[in-house]
Amino acid sequence: MSLFAREGLENRELIHDNDKCVGCGICADTCPTEALRLGPIVPIARGLLKMDYISCNKNECVLCGLCASSCPFGALTLKIDGEEISQLKDYPNWHNDAKINEEDCLFCGRCVEACPRDTIFFKRDLPDRNDLLVGEISINDEDCIYCRICSELCPASAITVTSNNEFGIPDTIEVDDSKCVYCKVCKAACPENAITAICSTCMHNEEIEKPQITGTVFIEGKCIDCGWCKSVCPADAIEVNKPFIGEILRDPELVCKGETCHACKDVCPCNAVEIIDNESHMDPEHCNLCGSCAKACPQNLLTIKRESMELDNIKSTSWQDILGKLVE
């Protein structure tokens, strides 16, 4: 959504993508004119209020682009004459990212299940089941009494019994060869011994080639580098470069309200918060140090202490001062 645009010597436009936004408020903290405001992130995250995480006061915004440069998740974009500043050589660049190496990927799909942002595109091509099996099956029409016992028991749903007469009485049976796995349950259950089934898969075991599972997998735009995909990947095929290195400190003097509150857990975009023994616990492996939890905590229990960040090419001294505060 376009937050604000102004035409002058240059045409500038600030765009916010709420799908990419995590509600961390880094942009609002960075804004030199206090034009950007972070909304009530807890009710928004809980679905109680339908609004974007941030709002922009058009009278205050000077379209400087600091907010866009400060956002590690690409949720804010400043365009100058149609070009995004992140692509311009004079503006800062983030280098945090997550990549899946398709050559090492087993196409198991675990990363897709683990991703809290549903941002992994995944498609795999499975081999033809019949290429992995050798066998035969046939049903003798003359002996079959169309009792449906075989079709009800068939674990592969390969047998269909239908009626082709005006009375609706079953009179036709069909086996779908592409579904049958020659398990012979049908044969064992048939009260009329009407089914012939032979499985010779074991006999041909050495001739059956192990199939190569192929597919396409990549991480789309809403990724926030939480690292869940990497930690569940059994093939070590994923690299995650987090935006910040650091830690979350908690004030030992203050009391976490745990299950009563769980605001931190609700706003965490990384699924990195668990309430254990009525106290919140942040999992550093999956935290990206965005700071949403600290913003959400009504007890002000948490402090984000960032030591380094993946943002560079900050050319102006004033921008260095402002963006440098992210890691102070």
Next chain:
Amino acid sequence: MAIQIDVDKCGHIENCPGEGLCIKLCEQGALVEDNGDVKIIPENCDDCDLCLQNCPNQAISKV
């Protein structure tokens, strides 16, 4: 510490931008709807301050 609602600032559900957001946020049942208004049940309050922090009218405070 008990919470209190400033009746002049409170939207009384009807005029609250969150249509009684404090009630929806409080999972302890310390803020409940009563005849179209917000009622405090002090004994249920766990002092989590979620209501204070998120009241759109900043009508909730502690005494």
